[in-house]
Amino acid sequence: MEPRRITNTFPDALRPIMHELGSDIAAARKVRKLTQQDMADRLNVGRTTVVRLEKGDPRVSFGTYAMAAWVMGLEQGLLSVFAQERDAGFQKAARHGLPKRVRHPSPESELGDLDF
Structure with missing residues (x-):
């Protein structure tokens, strides 16, 4: 049996999101006047x-995407992707946990557990 490749199993709904992410990275690189080779050298790829x-x-690793963000000084944006305040599921669960x-x-x- 042939191994399943990520390109065969990658959800169609994510493809335009990844394309937009790639376009944003390219634009950020160009604004910083970095060539693709400059970027490759800095990413060690x-x-x-x-x-x-x-x-x-x-198929490009998340680590490479993260390094690209770091090279351009945009790494803090990675933190907000999974931030609890932006996660509707977390917010709903937190509300249900309220007394x-x-x-x-x-x-x-x-007095707590003070023993006198």
Whole structure:
């Protein structure tokens, strides 16, 4: 049986997103007046990998995408991708975890586990 390649199993819905990501990387590189070879040298990859990166090829490792962001000073944007405040699923779960009502603590609970 032939091994499954990521290009065969990659979801169609992600293809335009990856293409846009690659285009954004290419634009950021050009604004910084870096050639593809300059970028390749800084990423320690071949120029063809940079070409694939800028096309949004899913076979390029996430580490290479992250390094490209770092080379251009955009690495902080990577943190916001999975940030809890942007995650609707996390927000919903957090809301469901809230208590039904809030009560003032009893005087005994203010003392905690102090033994006198």
